[in-house]
Amino acid sequence: MLLSGYDPVMYSRMLTGITLGFHIIFATIGVGVPLMIALAEWIGIRRNDEHYLLMARRWARGFVITVAVGVVTGTAIGLQLSLLWPSFMKVAGQSIAIPLFLETFAFFFEAIFLGIYLYTWDRFKSKMTHFWLLIPVVIGSSASAFFITTVNAFQNAPAGITLKDGKITEISPFGAMLSPAMPTKVSHVLITAYLTCAFVLAAISAWSLLRGRNHVYYKKALKLTMVAASVFLLSSAIIGDLSGKYLANYQPEKLAAMEWHFETSTQAPLVLGGILTEDNQIKYGIKIPYALSILAHGLPNAEVTGLNDLPADEAPPLFIHYLFDIKMGFVALMVLIAAAFLFILWRKRSLAYSNKWLLRGIILAAPLAMLTIEHGWIFSEVGRQPWILHGIMRTSEGATVSDHVDIMLVLFVLLYIVLGITSVRVLMKMFKNNKAEDEMAARGIEGGGKQ
Amino acid sequence: MSYEVIGITVLWIFLFGYLIVASIDFGAGFFSYYSTLTGKRHLINNIIERYLSPVWEVTNVFLVFFFVGIVGFFPDTAYYYGTALLIPGSIAIILLAIRGSYYAFSTYGFKKDSRFYLFLYGASGLLIPAALSTVMTISEGGYIDVDDKGKVTFLFSKLFTSTYSWTVVLLAIVSVLYISAMFLTYYANRANDRGAFEVVRKYAIAWSGPTILSSLLVFFAIRGHNPVHFERMTSYAWMFVVSFACFLVAIFLVWTRKRLGLAFIFVMLQFGFAFFGYGAGHLPYVLYPYLTIHDNFTSEPMAIALISVFILGLLLLIPSLYLLMRLFLFDTKYVQGKRGK
Numbered sequence: 001m002l003l004s005g006y007d008p009v010m011y012s013r014m015l016t017g018i019t020l021g022f023h024i025i026f027a028t029i030g031v032g033v034p035l036m037i038a039l040a041e042w043i044g045i046r047r048n049d050e051h052y053l054l055m056a057r058r059w060a061r062g063f064v065i066t067v068a069v070g071v072v073t074g075t076a077i078g079l080q081l082s083l084l085w086p087s088f089m090k091v092a093g094q095s096i097a098i099p100l101f102l103e104t105f106a107f108f109f110e111a112i113f114l115g116i117y118l119y120t121w122d123r124f125k126s127k128m129t130h131f132w133l134l135i136p137v138v139i140g141s142s143a144s145a146f147f148i149t150t151v152n153a154f155q156n157a158p159a160g161i162t163l164k165d166g167k168i169t170e171i172s173p174f175g176a177m178l179s180p181a182m183p184t185k186v187s188h189v190l191i192t193a194y195l196t197c198a199f200v201l202a203a204i205s206a207w208s209l210l211r212g213r214n215h216v217y218y219k220k221a222l223k224l225t226m227v228a229a230s231v232f233l234l235s236s237a238i239i240g241d242l243s244g245k246y247l248a249n250y251q252p253e254k255l256a257a258m259e260w261h262f263e264t265s266t267q268a269p270l271v272l273g274g275i276l277t278e279d280n281q282i283k284y285g286i287k288i289p290y291a292l293s294i295l296a297h298g299l300p301n302a303e304v305t306g307l308n309d310l311p312a313d314e315a316p317p318l319f320i321h322y323l324f325d326i327k328m329g330f331v332a333l334m335v336l337i338a339a340a341f342l343f344i345l346w347r348k349r350s351l352a353y354s355n356k357w358l359l360r361g362i363i364l365a366a367p368l369a370m371l372t373i374e375h376g377w378i379f380s381e382v383g384r385q386p387w388i389l390h391g392i393m394r395t396s397e398g399a400t401v402s403d404h405v406d407i408m409l410v411l412f413v414l415l416y417i418v419l420g421i422t423s424v425r426v427l428m429k430m431f432k433n434n435k436a437e438d439e440m441a442a443r444g445i446e447g448g449g450k451q
Numbered sequence: 452m453s454y455e456v457i458g459i460t461v462l463w464i465f466l467f468g469y470l471i472v473a474s475i476d477f478g479a480g481f482f483s484y485y486s487t488l489t490g491k492r493h494l495i496n497n498i499i500e501r502y503l504s505p506v507w508e509v510t511n512v513f514l515v516f517f518f519v520g521i522v523g524f525f526p527d528t529a530y531y532y533g534t535a536l537l538i539p540g541s542i543a544i545i546l547l548a549i550r551g552s553y554y555a556f557s558t559y560g561f562k563k564d565s566r567f568y569l570f571l572y573g574a575s576g577l578l579i580p581a582a583l584s585t586v587m588t589i590s591e592g593g594y595i596d597v598d599d600k601g602k603v604t605f606l607f608s609k610l611f612t613s614t615y616s617w618t619v620v621l622l623a624i625v626s627v628l629y630i631s632a633m634f635l636t637y638y639a640n641r642a643n644d645r646g647a648f649e650v651v652r653k654y655a656i657a658w659s660g661p662t663i664l665s666s667l668l669v670f671f672a673i674r675g676h677n678p679v680h681f682e683r684m685t686s687y688a689w690m691f692v693v694s695f696a697c698f699l700v701a702i703f704l705v706w707t708r709k710r711l712g713l714a715f716i717f718v719m720l721q722f723g724f725a726f727f728g729y730g731a732g733h734l735p736y737v738l739y740p741y742l743t744i745h746d747n748f749t750s751e752p753m754a755i756a757l758i759s760v761f762i763l764g765l766l767l768l769i770p771s772l773y774l775l776m777r778l779f780l781f782d783t784k785y786v787q788g789k790r791g792k
Contacts, residue, residue, distance in 0.1 A: 061559065068555030071511055072548035078515050082522060083540050086533030090526045094749060097523030098756055104516050105764040111508040112771045116778055119785075123778075136771075173756035401602060402537040415545050419552055426556045 009396045011405035012084040015412060017381070019077050021374060022416045026070035028373055031145045031190065032197025033063045034138045040224065041134065045127050050445035051217045052224075057121065058436060059201065062427055064118060069423050074107075076412070084405065088388050088398030095161050095168060096154050096176045103147035110140025142190055149189045153181035156384050157250050158392055168392070180250050184243040191239060192376070195232035196369040199334070201225045203366035206359040208436070217436050219353045223345070226362065230338045240331075241295065248296030251390070252305040254383040257316045258324045259292055260285075261306050268292035268304040273325055276318055316383045323382070327375040330368045337361040454754040455744040458524035459737075461761055462517055463730050469513035470726065471630065471719060476510050477576035478631020479503060480550070482654060484573025487566065494646040498639050500558065501788060506779065507554060509772075511547070523757050527747040531738050534603040535595045536586065543582040550575040577624050584623035588616040591677045592739030615669075615676040622665040626722070629658040633701065633718045637711040642786045652705060659702050663695070666725065677739060683732040690728030697721035 037056045044052030082089045092100070113136040124130050154160075160175020161168045202225035205218045247255040255261070260271055260282055270292040274285020290300035297304070307315055340361065345352040352358065384390055388398040479499045486492045522529045550572060557568060588610065589595060596604045610616050632655035639648040674681040684691075697720040704714035735743040748754070779785055 064559045065555055067508070068552045068559075071508055072551040075511055075515055075551075076544045076548055079518060079540055079544050082518065082529045082533035083537050084533075086530045089522055089529035089533060093522040093524075093526030093529055094753065097519075097749065097753060098760060100519050101523055101757065101760055102764075104512065104519050105760070105767070108509070108512045108516070108764075108768055109771060111512055112768075112775050115506060115508060116775055120778065171750050171753055173753045400534055400537065402534055402605070404538060408537065408541045411541065411545060415548060419548065422556060423552070430559075 008401055008403075008405045009399040011409050012399040013395065015405065015409045016077075016080060016084055017378075018409075018413060018416065019073065019080055020377070020381075022420070023070065023073040023077055024373060024377060025370060026066050026073060027145070028193045028196050028370070029063070029066045029200070030070045031141050031193035032195070033059060033066070033201070034134065034141050035194055036197055036201055036225065036228065037063065038131070038134045038138050039228065040221075041131050043224070045131060049220075050443070051220050051440075053127075054217070054436065054439060054443070054445065055221050055224075058431075058439070060118060062430065064114075065423055065427055065430070067114065069419055071111075073416075073419075083402075084400050085388070085398045086400055088393060091168065091389065091393060091398075092151070095158075095171050096151050098173045099147040099150040099154075099177050103144045103151075106140045106143035106147060108140075110137050110144065113137045113140065145189055145193065146186050147177075149186045150177045150179070150182055153179040153185045155388065156185070156380075156390055157181040158389055163392065181246060184239060184246045188236065188239045188243055188376075191232055191236045192369075192373055195229055195236055196366075196373055198225045198229035198232060199362075199369040200366045202229060203363045204431075206362040209353055210356065210359040210363070213435075213437065214353065215437055215440070217440065222353060222362070226338065226341045226345075229365075230342055233335060233338055237331075237335075244295040245298065248304065251384065253307065253310045253315055254320075255296060256305060256307045256310065257318055258320050258379070258383060260318065260321050261292060261304060262308050264303060264306040264309045266293065266301050266303045268296070268302075270295060271321070274321075276321070314386065316385045320379050320383045323375050323379040327372050327379060330372040330375070334365050334368055334372070337365045454751065454758070455524075455748050456734075457758060458520075458748075458754060459730075459734070459744050461758070462520045462524065463727065465513055465517045465520065467723060467726050469510070469517060470722065472506070472510045472513060474580075474627045474630035475634045476503060476507065476631075477580055478627045478629075479635065480554075480576035481573045481628065482631065482635070482651070484569045484576075486650065487569055491650050495635070495639070495650050497788060498635065498642050498644055498647050498786075501642075501786065502635075502638055502779070503554070503558075506775065507551070509775070511551065520757075524749055524754065525737055525742075525744065525747070526749060527742055528737055531595070531597075531603055531742055532586070532589070535589060535605040538605070538607065539582050539585045543579060546575045546579045546582065550579065577627070580623040580627045581620045584619050585610065585616065588613075588619045590733065590736075590738055591615070591673070591680060592736075592741070593676065595738075595741075597741055613676070615672040618665065618668045618672040622662075622669050625658060625661045625665045629655065629662040630718060630722065632658055633705065633715055636705055637715045638780075638786065640711045641783065642788070644787075652708070655705055656702070659698070663698065680732055680736075680739065683734075684728065687728045687731050690724045690731075694721050694724035694728065697724065 037059045040052045040059065041056035044050070044054075044056060081092075113133055117130070117133045117137060120130055120133065154176050157179045158176075159179040160172040160177070162170035202222055205221040205225065208218045209222065244255070247258075259268075260274075260276060260280075261268060262280060267290050269287040269289050271282060272286040272288065274282045277283055292304055293300050293302040296302060337358075340358060341352060344355065344358060386394050386396070388395040479502070483492070483496060483499055486495050553568060553572065589605075594606050594610045594613070594616075596606055598604070632651050635651040636648065636655050639651055670681075670684075673684070697717045701714045701717035701721060704710050704717070733739075735745060737744055749757070
């Protein structure tokens with residue numbers, strides 16, 4: 001398929017997937033880190049503790065680099081939507097222009113205040129004035145995630161439109177934002193972005209502590225980020241459960257494909273792991289009785305629709321089961337790491353900052369969290385195939401017919417490789433050449449403020 | 452005024468905003484590189500950096516705003532332009548991406564002025580306007596082919612060999628340099644930086660002649676390429692005359708080193724009149740002759756919703772932009788570099 005001739009639909013899908021996969025890393029950081037910066041700065045001001053203020057400052061400095069890549073890749077995907085999916089955007093322009101538009105507004109708002117925030121650290125008499133500048137950044141970044149996820153929710157479960165013979169006839173501009181997929185999707189995206197950023201920042205502190213740099217600054221940072229991560233982890237579990245119930249009601253084919261559930265049945269079991277043979281038999285999987293019925297409808301005896309009762313050409317690819325299982329495996333590991341930290345912090349505080357295995361685990365949690373986001377998105381996006389607009393437009397009908405999508409794919413892949421490597425190098429260099437200890441010494445806040 | 456006209460006017464205003472802020476940005480990148488070649492970097496680099504650092508992100512948003520808005524108001528544009536622009540659009544995205552991220556890498560990351568990097572930065576400052584200006588060229592018609600089934604084909608070689616498209620590219624590049632130099636002249640004066648002021652003032656005056664000449668060239672080229680549009684533009688002739696008058700005032704003020712803020716306002720008016728005159732003449736076509744603003748205009752409730760969201764958004768944006776400008780453009784202490792980061 002890949003090498004057999006030029007297929008613009010396939011290349012468009014690959015290019016969009018790669019762009020989004022790359023953008024999501026930076027977009028997630030863009031949504032979550034401002035909240036963590038705000039948290040650190042607020043605690044710093046409240047407790048009059050210079051360490052937290054420095055934390056906010058250092059996080060903000062690294063944040064700018066990721067924002068830059070996020071902005072340019074975001075611009076790329078924004079334009080690519082029209083370049084690669086012109087027919088889809090024609091429909092989107094009619095129906096979901098408002099959230100697309102509001103997303104840009106939110107981003108505008110964020111960009112203005114981020115610029116101000118970064119250059120006014122020592123400009124105002126009251127520290128709170130500077131803190132307030134961050135609030136529009138937090139609101140703007142979360143709001144843009146909210147609006148753009150709304151667009152994606154619409155693709156999964158179109159709302160606010162009247163269909164006649166597969167054509168959209170009437171449109172309610174704001175109704176499109178109230179898709180049934182919206183509440184679970186938006187809350188899941190926001191919470192997991194916060195969660196991932198808390199883990200990423202925790203990993204940085206854990207790394208320094210593991211290197212034997214045991215300044216109290218790193219301990220404060222680790223505690224703040226890990227406690228935040230635990231809270232976000234708990235809330236994302238609840239939302240994850242609600243997402244399952246949403247799928248059962250609105251996109252049963254996605255749920256059925258994800259769980260290899262072929263026959264419609266009550267007391268449906270949940271399949272963990274396993275492989276699927278050619279004739280759709282599940283081998284080596286662990287079946288948890290009743291679990292799928294509980295996940296789907298909250299009752300052990302509830303009926304769950306199977307793939308055999310759904311049109312065959314509307315079923316998503318069955319490999320999404322693996323994506324979902326890998327994702328849940330990562331989640332389990334993260335829960336384990338966060339629980340271990342909290343337990344050790346509660347029983348023997350000093351060990352929480354010095355136990356090598358615990359610190360290594362926390363470092364591991366950061367890439368795991370990012371991978372979970374990637375797996376979750378790929379699962380969700382592949383899971384709504386063959387539709388680009390569920391029930392309205394197939395992906396193949398939305399793609400461009402232009403030549404040269406393959407060359408563009410190569411160019412963009414090169415671009416992302418270069419951007420990825422450089423941003424990591426720049427970030428490493430920034431913090432290696434200016435360690436927190438040096439900065440504390442330079443600012444004369446060695447011992448920190450009052451606790 | 453119909454919703455169509457309101458819609459296209461709002462979008463045109465945003466595109467004009469992008470034209471001004473992006474020109475300043477792109478031109479500054481080029482001057483930054485050019486000044487290294489001529490050994491004057493130390494003179495002008497400070498003011499360029501001090502202006503660009505807090506605003507570079509905002510520049511991008513104007514562009515995103517425009518293309519999200521145009522798809523919202525005129526869904527068919529996504530189909531025609533999206534199909535036709537795959538190559539020039541993608542090249543523009545890649546250049547914008549490299550430029551934007553490397554700007555941040557060098558400004559906030561390691562402080563290393565590599566010549567290669569400066570070259571990339573300077574060159575992209577001229578290549579991006581060239582790539583983006585092809586959209587304007589295509590809108591005149593004659594560079595895409597639409598068959599009976601509605602399949603759009605972009606005639607790349609035709610664009611590449613057309614005189615009209617090259618005059619537009621020339622105008623885009625020259626105006627970028629002119630607008631940027633005029634702004635930097637004002638900014639250097641505010642900063643009380645005599646050294647920088649003298650350098651950028653020379654750039655401004657040097658690029659003023661080519662700007663007017665290439666504008667005239669585009670006029671003649673349109674006449675040959677799209678006589679209908681040319682006819683319509685002559686009915687707005689007064690706007691181009693006013694534009695030229697504004698140009699004369701701006702150059703006079705810079706020449707006599709007086710009222711440089713006012714001079715830049717006249718530069719904006721110069722481009723404003725020309726840009727809106729050109730746009731008004733282009734109407735009702737969005738893509739000559741396939742697409743007018745009345746074809747498949749978005750539904751009435753969507754148009755009303757979009758316009759309302761626009762107004763609400765502007766109520767939020769204008770005070771914020773004002774705050775940004777007050778803190779970094781009109782704050783004498785900041786402009787003069789007397790405030791720490």
